[in-house]
Amino acid sequence: MAKTGGSSKPAKLTRVEKKGARTAKRQARRETWRNMGQAFNLTRKGDPRFLPYLIIFSVLAMALAYVLVLWFTGSTLLPIPFAAMIGLVTAMLVFSRRAQRSMFTQAEGQPGAAGWMLQQQLKGDWRLTQAVAGTTQLDAVHRLVGRPGIVLVGEGAQHRVRGLLAQEKKKVSRISGDTPIYDVIVGTGEDELRLAKLSRYLLKLPTNLSKEQVSALDKRLAALGGARAPMPQGPLPQGAKMRNMQRAVRRKS
Incomplete structure (x- = not known):
């Protein structure tokens, strides 16, 4: 039985279009990393507490995560990737909060x-x-x-x-x-x-x-x-x- 009224499938991308899409994604990733690098440098210069807080809270979070997983599993290797992930998330949170704080501090009092x-x-x-x-x-x-x-x-x-x-x-x-x-x-x-x-x-x-x-x-x-x-x-x-x-x-x- 023939199908009627069905939606046509989207046309497949050509090789050139696929290459262009991959290039655009790479450029977007590079732009994201470049922006993050600029934000990191600006925060580091404008906030003297940024790096100490980043290191201290990340290390503490990693240590706590390692101890908790070790206590539950008894394995000395299993907690390592979990602790690393927790440390990375903590570092990103600290970076985000301190960057926002530094941004407001630098902008405060300026017209506009x-x-x-x-x-x-x-x-x-x-x-x-x-x-x-x-x-x-x-x-x-x-x-x-x-x-x-x-x-x-x-x-x-x-x-x-x-x-x-x-x-x-x-x-x-x-x-x-x-x-x-x-x-x-x-x-x-x-x-x-x-x-x-x-x-x-x-x-x-x-x-x-x-x-x-x-x-x-x-x-x-x-x-x-x-x-x-x-x-x-x-x-x-x-x-x-x-x-x-x-x-x-x-x-x-």
């Missing part, structure tokens, strides 16, 4: 750091609009729409950012109705939230809206327009001259 963090590290169902308000001094307010409601995240000089937050809150409230509006200033000063704690702060906010309400609210807020304040794409490097950056922002605005 909060916007960059929200774009790169934000978890959950959030709709981000960067730099909905700002100044030529690189102060900025970013707008988030999510299950908790609306969150306005400010960064820059506190005395200027508070005014920006108040203005943006007034604009948003005309459209959002009874939707909760939260505001926070990211920085290192008094009553400011550290950059490394921003993601945790957002996760702790209560759930007030459904997914459908989030989408509808985001569409209504789109009427206010998108980003209106030019900002650097990521934290401004510490060696960059603020005057030059401010001049570039004035030209764009």
Whole structure:
């Protein structure tokens, strides 16, 4: 009996296509290792505790794993690969945590750091609009729409950012109705939230809206327009001259 309406099998790759796919995979692996190497070197230079912690915790994890497997099995050889695997996993965890910590430390206080963090590290169902308000001094307010409601995240000089937050809150409230509006200033000063704690702060906010309400609210807020304040794409490097950056922002605005 002949088959009808069945889906056709995908065409086989040619030899050239297979070779191209293998080359692309090798390049991707090399790029991954290169990025990891750069992250390792940057973390090592910026965090003097990184290598000692990496060695100490890895060795302790390996020793503990070896002793536990030895105690359960009685074999002196079987625990070796298991301990090596545990040591490698522990090293990767320490590397990840210290690299993230070093990254936040280096970015903290730099113009554009909060916007960059929200774009790169934000978890959950959030709709981000960067730099909905700002100044030529690189102060900025970013707008988030999510299950908790609306969150306005400010960064820059506190005395200027508070005014920006108040203005943006007034604009948003005309459209959002009874939707909760939260505001926070990211920085290192008094009553400011550290950059490394921003993601945790957002996760702790209560759930007030459904997914459908989030989408509808985001569409209504789109009427206010998108980003209106030019900002650097990521934290401004510490060696960059603020005057030059401010001049570039004035030209764009």
